[in-house]
Amino acid sequence: MKLLELRGLVASVDEKQILNGIDLTVNAGEVHAIMGPNGSGKSTLSNVLAGRDGYSVTTGDMELMGAPVNGMSVEDRALSGLFLGFQHPIEIPGVTNMEFLKVAIDSHRISVGEEEMNTRDFMVQVREISKRLELSTEFLKRFVNVGFSGGEKKRNEILQLMLLQPKLAFLDETDSGLDVDALQVVARGINEFRSDDNGVVLVTHYQRLLNYVNVDFVHIMVNGAIVKSGDAQLAHEVETQGYAGLGEA
Template structure:
């Protein structure tokens, strides 16, 4: 049974059609990569799946574990097991990372009928996670993404992912703007996270993350539809040849 199912998704943003019929099926244990040039609709796809306001689904279906995501609020999609690592993580001044994560984890636990973790227990868990990922523990005391560097913001997204342990993680250009060390930390986090019960969807521009996290499938998104799917070797082809040859294939 598939974990995430996107069927014939048509999405408009500000009266412009951005996605016109995207289909995607992600099964447990799989890693998918979605590649495509700027403006092809990659972020529209991830934002729509997560329920961002202003993305208007005209037709199509979105299901996670058979649950219709379109009927759910963003937080309810989160409870259903969906995680989005933001391309541009948002700053929340004055709210510490620790407080933010605990509030999120407690909300999830409450939803499942579990009691909230004690602060001591939570801090213990977080310390363990932070150490495992070679993060500076100071990280947890700072405001959410407040004056974080680009790399720190992206690492923070990975930390949140591990903390909330979703069924499907969408990573929107988590690799962009990272130096090689940060890229490896992010890759390590993703490999740490994946198992046979969950799935990862990587949205990326470049092949380089895929050297560290090998996808089972690569899809090319162009002008709002997936024009080609293949295995990891497709990413290498794209790296070499760019997107123009595909554009010609699908030309008007």
């Protein structure tokens, strides 16, 4: 099943064109990595996909789960199966992680005609995932990302991913700011999540996350376009030759 299809996607931020024609297809069961230098448009792609205000598609096609995305609200994209992992997870003072997660999962269930999740089942599930991610259950009582370390914020993103079980996870620099231990925990979460029924796109600067997560495809993004695609070997080439050696210059 095609989870994501981009054809000639051109997009702008505040009327400045950043994406210059992206073609990308992600099928169920695949893990892709999009690599590129700073300013290449990786985060713009994430935001365009999620439907963030201020990011607009000029031309090209964008389909999620086989349906055109343009015109869909941010929440409808999420409910159709898209999950955006944030490069800089946002803090929400006053809203506890627990209620945030509960409302999020209930929104997903209600959208497919199911009832809200039983609180006890929810607690059991959240505690179990937290344990796997080495997150204390104290985190659940705290306000979303407030006072969390960088590693804790990223693990919190993976917690949301594992709870919501989207069809397509688009993780924007989830590895940035992580020490080796946290990186391994995050990678373990991604590996546990991946399956034949879903897809993962890892957006990253560096190859190091790919030491822990096996990817099927690597795409190099430079100046708002994918300039080269290949298998995991391509990530190693980036590591040795830099982006310049792959066509940036």
